[in-house]
Amino acid sequence: MIEIDAVSHTFPSRTGAVPALRDISLSIRPGEFVAVLGRSGCGKSTLLRVIAGLLRPTSGRVRVDGGEVDRPSRDVPLMFQRPALLPWRSVLDNVLLPVEFAGRRRNGYRSRASELLALAGLGDVERVAPAELSGGMQQRAALCRSLILRPRALLLDEPFSALDAITRTELAGELQRIHMVEGTTMVLVTHSIEEAVLLADRVVVLTPRPGRIQRILDIDIPRPRAADSEAYQQRAGRRAAELHHLLLTAGAISG
Structure with missing residues (x-):
């Protein structure tokens, strides 16, 4: 590999x-x-x-x-030490960011994003702003963002x-x-x-x-x-x- x-x-x-x-x-x-x-x-x-x-x-x-x-x-x-989430976007929208950069349709990845967030224990904070999350929760969201495009x-x-x-x-x-x-x-x-x-x-x-x-x-x-x-x-x-x-x-x- x-x-x-x-x-x-x-x-x-x-x-x-x-x-x-x-x-x-x-x-x-x-x-x-x-x-x-x-x-x-x-x-x-x-x-x-x-x-x-x-x-x-x-x-x-x-x-x-x-x-x-x-x-x-x-x-x-490559996932770094800091989550670098965009503060004006919700957790879900941050996870979907690579989809937009790749020129793909967000709707095709919404269910995948929700599944990843649920897997990371963030299923109940999809609409929350990053500032409302702990450091550990922000890093989980960053991990989901890294995995969204498989x-x-x-x-x-x-x-x-x-x-x-x-x-x-x-x-x-x-x-x-x-x-x-x-x-x-x-x-x-x-x-x-x-x-x-x-x-x-x-x-x-x-x-x-x-x-x-x-x-x-x-x-x-x-x-x-x-x-x-x-x-x-x-x-x-x-x-x-x-x-x-x-x-x-x-x-x-x-x-």
Whole structure:
């Protein structure tokens, strides 16, 4: 589905080139949920922007469904940390915004928008203005907006990082549920080990800059995963400890 082939990226600077990514190769299967984990500055967000077509890699290439990525596409939207909802539009109208940008008829997507909002627990606030929603609810609406056109893949750049811990856990659970229903291929960049274990089928651990793949860890825990389940906590604890160790030792091999 997503093929990342020997991707490297270097940013120019006044003092010389700054390498962000080095020789990243990764295959992501259709419907898979992959989390990218690493320390600050390791190139996680750069990798996501390369996949999204917002950055051209210095070398290597990215393909989605066999087609090379050379520009942004509605088929592979990128969801950021802030929801960026238009304050003068209702929640429903915000979700339908990509439909208008694509030149399609709103009426053909109204039922889809309502279904997504109901799935995200927002079925009773379709006509509400974004300012009347909590931060977590706004981010759920932004997630529905990203999914309205049934994209091939959804890229998520730390979408819950600005939220409090409890809301963040709740939204991670909602995202897991939506992924199970929609089956959309998802790539999540996160600093949170717990979030990565809860959501991902595989976790890609990057070394410090320049980011290289240190290890890919399978999260072989059945879904649905409940963060408050004792059985889940036992299995997740082992994976979290392994990831924590990988992050602590990543610097030793990043030269």
